[in-house]
Amino acid sequence: MAGLREQMRQIDAEIDLAKAELTAPGSAELDLALIRSLAAARRQTELRLEQRGRDRAGIAARIRDMERSRRAMELDLRDSQQRCWKALFDELKSAVDTGALQALLVAGLEAGFAEAAVRAAILPNPTDRDRVADQLRERFALPK
Known part of the structure; x- marks a missing residue:
């Protein structure tokens, strides 16, 4: 793409040069042969x-x-x-004891905790998402 952009810059420079040639003032003292020659050159420049x-x-x-x-x-x-992460999520989720998680959630809700508080109690420290994601990528050969 950089090569194409360079070609465009070169073309722009040639266009500017051609426009300058087309707008160059003519002399009133030119003879007919020179005028025809300049007109032909002008047409070539226009083309x-x-x-x-x-x-x-x-x-x-x-x-x-x-x-x-x-x-x-x-x-x-x-x-x-x-799709890769979804497949890993589904695989990891199937390995988790959902009954125990459900019991833990219900017990927390019945104890008066909000769902966010229950989640914070289960995972008390903020997860270093990038570190964990890097570990999962390495362990399961996931794309970055």
């Missing part, structure tokens, strides 16, 4: 300017397509990562 404009538009379209593809790949990657 070159049109072509470079088309080239630039093509490069801009390619850059937009590449950026769109990159965003789509990022979304696919994020979806894949979430």
